[in-house]
Amino acid sequence: MRRTISNVLRLIGKELHSIWADPVMLILVVYSFTVAIYMVSNDASTEVRHVAVAIVDEDHSQLSRRLADAIRPPEFQAPEEIAADAVDAALDAGRFVFVLHVPPRFEADLVSGRRPELLLEIDATAMAQAGNGATDLASIVSGEIAGFLGGGPGSAREPVDLVVRAWFNPNLETVWFGSVMQVMNSITMLTLILAGAALIREREHGTIEHLLVMPVTPAEIVLSKIFANGLVIVVAAALCLIVVVQWALAVPIAGSMPLFLAGTALYTVTIASLGILLATFSTSMGQFGLLVIPIMVVLNLLSGGMTPLESMPHWLRLTMQVVAPSPSFVAFAQGVLYRGAGLGTVWPDLLTFTAQGGVYFALSLLRFRGVLARI
Structure with a gap:
């Protein structure tokens, strides 16, 4: 066990160095968690503003x-x-x-x-x-x-005084909703891309053969790629929520930030495992990109964040909740960040995408061993 942990930590260091040495990937991460969040949340508003x-x-x-x-x-x-x-x-x-x-x-x-x-x-x-x-x-x-006509509010013509109280977003500001949802979409997108690209990069550069002659197991290689890329995403998401969402956009966070980041860490393991799984079906970065695009569209559009799950057909809603981890993560994140829910409320969603992560990890490890056997 000690040797396994030591190997995984050393491989994580190698993965972090690879990410740091890739300026394009770093720019993508920084842009997705700063400029993209601010512009989409603040400027792409569906509210009625200055309409002619x-x-x-x-x-x-x-x-x-x-x-x-x-x-x-x-x-x-x-x-x-x-x-x-x-x-x-x-x-x-x-x-x-x-x-x-x-x-x-x-x-x-x-x-x-x-x-x-x-x-x-x-x-x-x-x-x-x-x-x-x-x-x-x-x-x-x-x-x-x-x-x-003299029938203003409170007059005899209105027998019922309707009082509307909007919870969790009292002014119905779209930026409150859009900023947090964009963070969740960026977490899904970048984790999927980074994890899969890490494996494709090894195959394209021929360094995967070097790993095979080292005293490391396939499980240690897969874990290192998942943990390293997940760590980058969790840190970027935390900084984004503090600097961009709370400070620049002035959107309050109602719940526990540590609870959200802990759930995000588990979610990145799930999505990174899915990214590794998709990468095992690809032989080049171009193939991986073409495979990832439709998967990302489905994960984001049918997650329940942009389109309510209740408006989907029953079979599609059930399929997304069973197969895709994004609906459970959206429900978890909205519960924590919007409503201030604690672990006692969101644990079913947390357990759901964690269990899905276990399945994706097992499948990705099985496929990765098959790829190594063919090298």
Whole structure:
């Protein structure tokens, strides 16, 4: 046992030196955990911000002006009044996402008890902003009309006072969600790439033959590659959460950082084992890249982070939870980082991807021994 530990530690040192000597890989790791996290989380937002709105005011009443004044930044740009015959050209040119039509005699019909109609035209090619913005505009218009008629909040016309309380993200900021999810995606992607590339590099450089004449076992070689690359990812993830997420993006971390990093360490073992397994089916870095791309797409898109598991078909959801470790890791990370959950709450997810890691490690070791036998 002592000899095995000594061999693994020496091989880990060799792997870390190889990573340090590869500037392209180092730049990829640094970029993925800094610039990519910040830009995707902060700039690729789906929130309604500064959306262009036009208004066709054919009523020119106090109420129509009140509606126009209620649509204001930061969610919307100040509405621009345009003529009715200019709407089609403006939407075709992409100048506005929303166009609100106020018909003639709108205020008079409303006061007299009739039910006039307002028309809201939407450029639905801006899908996220169209859906969210339509809801916001409907709420603004309804509130202003109720206030104009004397039926504002707390009046007798509203028998129920609905109080909304958003937990874990009180302002519904997408950066709170996007930053942490991007960290999890980067952990999955880079662990898979680094571990598999470490084995491919040995085969392309011919150094795997040198390892075969050394007093080391295949298990020690595989463990060293998993632990070395996992260590790099865990350290990078910890620095990213502290420097980029908490400091630069001002996103609070609700739970225990040590618990998250411990779970991340186990997860990197699982994903690194999968990376080694994929590398045993490849003879070059190009083949490995082509094999990894579709695997990464599935692991990230169907992890339950970007698309809810509940919206997937039952068979697909069950398959992902059994075969892929990413859904369990996403549930674990969200529980710890968002909700402040402890080990007593997240241990089933922790146990799930750890067990999957054991299976992937056994398969990768079996395949690696087969590769060595053919050399």
